[in-house]
Amino acid sequence: MDSNQQKTFFTFDGDVGGTAGYAGVSATSDASIVAKTASKYLNDSLLLNQLTEHVYKLLLKDLRSQRERLGNYNSQRWL
Structure with missing residues (x-):
């Protein structure tokens, strides 16, 4: 899957964030699409290598x- 063929695994269900922005994103995933894509990556060593490199970065x-x-928290700027 290249950058032009990105699939959507999650469907957003509500408002993103709260007043301070700390709330999680409410989303649901389509397990069948995720499983199909995971299988594709597990069966192709080049894709799996690219994925692991990206996650590592x-x-x-x-x-x-x-x-x-x-x-920044440990700096002595206040003394």
């Missing part, structure tokens, strides 16, 4: 973001 980005936030 997203995790690294998230870790960097968390480190930045923690660094």
Whole structure:
């Protein structure tokens, strides 16, 4: 599946976020579509490798973001 053929796995059921933006997104998923796509990725090693690389990059980005936030909280800027 390339970027032009992205499928929708989730259907949004309501308002996204609350007044402060902390509420989760209410969504439902279509299990049959998810299972079909998972099977496709599990049977194609190239697609699975691309998926794992993408997930790894997203995790690294998230870790960097968390480190930045923690660094900002631990700074001595108030002294």
